[in-house]
Amino acid sequence: MVKVTPDPPSKASTGAPVFDQAVVKRAMACYLPTSRPNNESQDNSADYMNLEATLLHALDFLRCASATAYELGDELIGSKRDLAFAAMHMAEMAKVMVERSLECVEEV
Numbered sequence: 001m002v003k004v005t006p007d008p009p010s011k012a013s014t015g016a017p018v019f020d021q022a023v024v025k026r027a028m029a030c031y032l033p034t035s036r037p038n039n040e041s042q043d044n045s046a047d048y049m050n051l052e053a054t055l056l057h058a059l060d061f062l063r064c065a066s067a068t069a070y071e072l073g074d075e076l077i078g079s080k081r082d083l084a085f086a087a088m089h090m091a092e093m094a095k096v097m098v099e100r101s102l103e104c105v106e107e108v
Contacts, residue, residue: 069084
């Protein structure tokens with residue numbers, strides 16, 4: 001009798017590389033956030049300024065994304081135009097959310 005479905009490959013022959021856990025941890029340490037030392041001052045004003053600066057950068061990026069989508073959509077027709085303007089609309093909505101977040105940070 002001929003089998004229609006082949007046997008699944010064995011786990012040893014998947015071709016996936018095997019990594020040393022210590023190497024993976026060292027590599028990921030560059031990208032994972034570190035915890036604050038306990039002796040660091042608990043002044044939150046610096047955190048709010050960093051948050052405000054981050055939100056301002058995000059707002060600038062969203063403005064650029066919205067303008068880019070608008071310019072691209074202006075040159076397109078049909079469903080591609082609709083898609084570009086939908087992306088612009090989503091960027092505008094995200095911009096409003098970031099602006100509201102900035103208002104909350106400025107109140108503190």
